[in-house]
Amino acid sequence: MTPDAAPATHPTPPPVPYGTPDTPRIAVRGEARLEVDPEIARITVTVTARGKDRRETLADLTRRNTLALDLVKTYGDAVEHLETSALTITPELGRHGRGERVRTHHGLVHITAELNDFTALGELTTALADLDLTRVDGPWWALRPDSPAHRTARQQAVREAVQRAREYAEALGTTLTALVELADTGAEDTHPRVPRSTRALSRAAYGAGPTEDEPAPLDLEPQRQHVHAQVDARFTMAPPRL
Template sequence: MTNLQDPTTPTDPDTPPPAAPYGTPDAPRIAVRGEAHLEVDPEIARITVTVGARGKDRRTALDDLTRRNTAVLDLVKTYGNAVERLETGAFSITPELTRHGRGERVRTYHGAVRTTAELTDFTALGELVTRLADHDLTSVEGPWWTLRPDSPAHRDVRQKAVREAVQRAREYAEALGTTLHALVELADIGAENTPPAHPQHPGRMRSMSYAGATDETTAAPLDLEPQRQRLHASVNARFTIRPPRL
């Protein structure tokens, strides 16, 4: 007679049986979630500067754009180590068409260059954005406040979430008159919300000062208050506890 054996039953007598997924009376399990929130000061302020130019022909527009863009870059570079990163992004030169009789012809050319700057010295930020916004045909957006990807704050909020999970599990065990025995599982559920590069509701400044402006006075630096960064982390944890006496 054939002996049919459950394939899940171990054939080796020395092999321990698989652990029950939800615990047993001899090894009860507790499943908890640990959550943590932190508010910290930002480490980086990001601004974008768009320089515009226009001319009746393509070469005039390009020359004007080059001159204005160079002036902006030179100004930003004078702030030295306060500027951690300076990158040029989009560039465009676009003809503006107008109807002429039955056809169309180019009326003028518009050019634009977009540059992103990241600053770590916030004391220089207000002065820089004010001086940039005072340039002709220049728009300034920002600042967007954020943390570095490797900021210790990310580690701190994760560790705080783990400690919260352990504390909560201990409280459940104490309510049963017993103690924790072992950690079975710790799962990072991706609950840390690192602030995006462009968080919602950033401070914004815009200036479109056209050629021919007569005001040569320098505007007072803007007083910019850094936006506190909110971090959140959560983990799922499972523990075994010593069998309580109920």
């Protein structure tokens, strides 16, 4: 080797994934499954209009859409989110004859509302379904993305992983010494079920107008939500005497 040559270096060998006899490792998985009450509920409202004259159809659709929106807004803070998700005006051509002769016009407006008050939800869905040519679908129950239930599930999964590792170490007559790795394997997930049918709410969509007496509010039973958390953990332990 010449005087100016740099000393040879050797790459550091990667750590042994399964530990060594002097530093044995243990790998476990911790899971948590919670069942909690929902925090929000979503409904979709479809307002329709139909007529031979395009402008009259659009005017009817605008009036019904405004009526539905104003009704939702009367519930104030109980409505966390309100948006119009789609608007469609479609001409229907006649089946017979030549040329592009429009037979009728169809108008649709889709509204999405998200509520946090389930008593108000029952009242609102009933009132909306009682409007002329209005369909209500839902509710879809859910948790907020930042719900404390997700954090609780993750913490329980970690505690279970630690407890399981300790039990394995105790079975070998030794103790844990250090945490090597904690991996999130898809910490939380809600599993929504198919919502209960709301076709009874949408009778007005099939041509029935509002009745003289207001219908009694629906009693909606919130659907429990399932939260799942899972972690993989690796620990080192003192060498056991086998």
